[in-house]
Amino acid sequence: AQSVTQPDIHITVSEGASLELRCNYSYGATPYLFWYVQSPGQGLQLLLKYFSGDTLVQGIKGFEAEFKRSQSSFNLRKPSVHWSDAAEYFCAVGAFGSARQLTFGSGTQLTVLP
Amino acid sequence: EAGVAQSPRYKIIEKRQSVAFWCNPISGHATLYWYQQILGQGPKLLIQFQNNGVVDDSQLPKDRFSAERLKGVDSTLKIQPAKLEDSAVYLCASSTPTAPNTEAFFGQGTRLTVV
Numbered sequence: 109a110q111s112v113t114q115p116d117i118h119i120t121v122s123e124g125a126s127l128e129l130r131c132n133y134s135y136g137a138t139p140y141l142f143w144y145v146q147s148p149g150q151g152l153q154l155l156l157k158y159f160s161g162d163t164l165v166q167g168i169k170g171f172e173a174e175f176k177r178s179q180s181s182f183n184l185r186k187p188s189v190h191w192s193d194a195a196e197y198f199c200a201v202g203a204f205g206s207a208r209q210l211t212f213g214s215g216t217q218l219t220v221l222p
Numbered sequence: 223e224a225g226v227a228q229s230p231r232y233k234i235i236e237k238r239q240s241v242a243f244w245c246n247p248i249s250g251h252a253t254l255y256w257y258q259q260i261l262g263q264g265p266k267l268l269i270q271f272q273n274n275g276v277v278d279d280s281q282l283p284k285d286r287f288s289a290e291r292l293k294g295v296d297s298t299l300k301i302q303p304a305k306l307e308d309s310a311v312y313l314c315a316s317s318t319p320t321a322p323n324t325e326a327f328f329g330q331g332t333r334l335t336v337v
Contacts, residue, residue: 112264142325144328149330149333150330150331151226151313151328151329151330151331152265152313152315152328153328154325154327157325198264198265200264202325209255209267209270209278210255210257210265210267210326211267212264212265212266213264214262214263214264215262215263215264
């Protein structure tokens with residue numbers, strides 16, 4: 109069975125600083141990987157996804173993530189954080205085939221200081 | 223394109239009462255999912271439908287939870303009777319299984335509080 113670990117429960121950064129959110133996954137085949145963002149009272153918005161090909165994936169809002177098979181990681185990065193990026197971030201691994209399902213990590217809460 | 227619609231947005235009930243949530247997926251999306259998100263955790267899949275058939279309900283507590291998608295479009299998730307530990311956000315998502323490299327789209331969720 110697949111699993112996702114987000115080791116950082118809460119991260120605080122200053123506005124304008126760089127950001128890296130960690131994600132490690134466990135999956136028996138080539139994973140399909142996602143990062144979602146959730147603002148208070150809102151649903152999940154997809155930031156970016158990896159299915160195959162280039163291991164550096166660009167997403168919305170200036171985010172990017174890099175798939176590293178050797179480390180079973182899919183870390184999310186942003187070079188300069190904006191106050192509006194404060195939210196909870198979820199990494200997820202997808203199982204495809206007959207059942208397209210997502211297994212989510214427990215999330216990382218991002219606080220942005222002015 | 224309209225997104226995944228869910229109602230109600232919020233619901234407060236007493237334990238042992240029943241409750242139902244409704245979801246209308248994106249038009250044309252054959253696959254529909256219900257997730258449960260307990261505070262401080264990531265969403266956990268409860269059930270997956272393909273059209274009006276159940277693909278996976280292995281994590282659905284069937285003694286109290288039920289879900290249906292009778293016409294293969296909108297879906298209802300029911301809890302009867304509710305327990306305190308059912309307090310969570312219930313997220314509905316949909317996807318199109320035939321298009322390659324597509325993701326699931328999520329609704330805003332229904333926040334259930336059981337008191």
